[in-house]
Amino acid sequence: MNPAIRFDNLSCMNGKTGFPVLLLSLLLSAGETAADSAPSPSSGYETARFSMYCYWEGEATVGTVPGVVASRIGHLDGKEIVEVTYDPARTDVGELARALERRNSFYSLLASSAEEEAAAARHLDPSDVARSRGEPHFIESKHSLRVSHPELYYLDLSEAQAIALNAWSHFGGPMPEVLSAEQQRLWTKLREKLRDGQPWRLDPGGSRSGEALAEYRRELKAWLADD
Numbered sequence: 086m087n088p089a090i091r092f093d094n095l096s097c098m099n100g101k102t103g104f105p106v107l108l109l110s111l112l113l114s115a116g117e118t119a120a121d122s123a124p125s126p127s128s129g130y131e132t133a134r135f136s137m138y139c140y141w142e143g144e145a146t147v148g149t150v151p152g153v154v155a156s157r158i159g160h161l162d163g164k165e166i167v168e169v170t171y172d173p174a175r176t177d178v179g180e181l182a183r184a185l186e187r188r189n190s191f192y193s194l195l196a197s198s199a200e201e202e203a204a205a206a207r208h209l210d211p212s213d214v215a216r217s218r219g220e221p222h223f224i225e226s227k228h229s230l231r232v233s234h235p236e237l238y239y240l241d242l243s244e245a246q247a248i249a250l251n252a253w254s255h256f257g258g259p260m261p262e263v264l265s266a267e268q269q270r271l272w273t274k275l276r277e278k279l280r281d282g283q284p285w286r287l288d289p290g291g292s293r294s295g296e297a298l299a300e301y302r303r304e305l306k307a308w309l310a311d312d
Contacts, residue, residue, distance in 0.1 A: 130154060132170045133178045133205075136192040136215065137185060140165040141228040141255070146188045148252030152176035155244050159223035161195060166221055179208030229255035236275040240268050241302050274309045 137143040140158040144167050147153050152175025157168050169181060178194055185191035194209055195217035196202040205214045225231065230238045230251040237250055249261040264272065 129172070129174075130170050131173050132168060133181065134161065134166050134168045134195040134197075134217065134221065135182065135185060136161075136164040136166055136195055137190045138165070138192065139190055140167050142188055142190045143167040143185055144226065145229055145252045145255035146184050146190060147181055148248040149256070150176055150181055150184050153181075153248060156248060157223050157226045158228070159221040161217055161219065161221040164192065164195075166195065168221065168223070177208050178205055182209055182213060227251040236272060236279050239275070239305070240264070240271055241298055241305070242268075271305065271309065278309065 135143060135147075143165075144156050144158050147156055147167060147169050150171075152172040153169055154172060155170035159166055159168070171177075171181065182191055182194060191213075193213050193215040194205050196205055196214055197217050202214055202216065227238060227247050228251075230247060233254045234250070237254075238247070242250070246263045249263050253259075253261050
């Protein structure tokens, strides 16, 4: 991991870790090899990038906005960013920016072209839109869920489940009822394993679909059965 990125991450920690150092170390190391890809948006979805003070706070915040279907965090032009894929029939960049502003975690929408700038200007003040250069470097996403509730994060969560649970993990309140019956069963066994101090050795590899997900499910069940 780039030391500058590690330092930048620490700048917006919320202090709610509470897990053993070994487990935290393993979880942080997973971020070093995180895939630079998000779930492929379906036709009609749109993507926006926001610059902010803290991308962990930002990702948890956009996770509370109906219509958000995917999110990931990273760095661009020396700034912390959140990339959001959303359904324009349910939300827009103005609503997303206002949600971030309410948490004091919004600097600007980053537009990569004049066309994107013009489209954003329909929902935002021009002073809230900035041109970006280059491509982002994405890192391991869903920080609050990953650190505070790894027994949930390392289930075979869909992106929608991960978004909802990450926002809950950060802000608190009633836990969203988004897990299937099978996931609930695996969650119980995961908590037992981690409570017993057994070392974590699985890595979902950033993929939550296709054969990679099926293989991860097999590995997870085998690990949980290995008593």
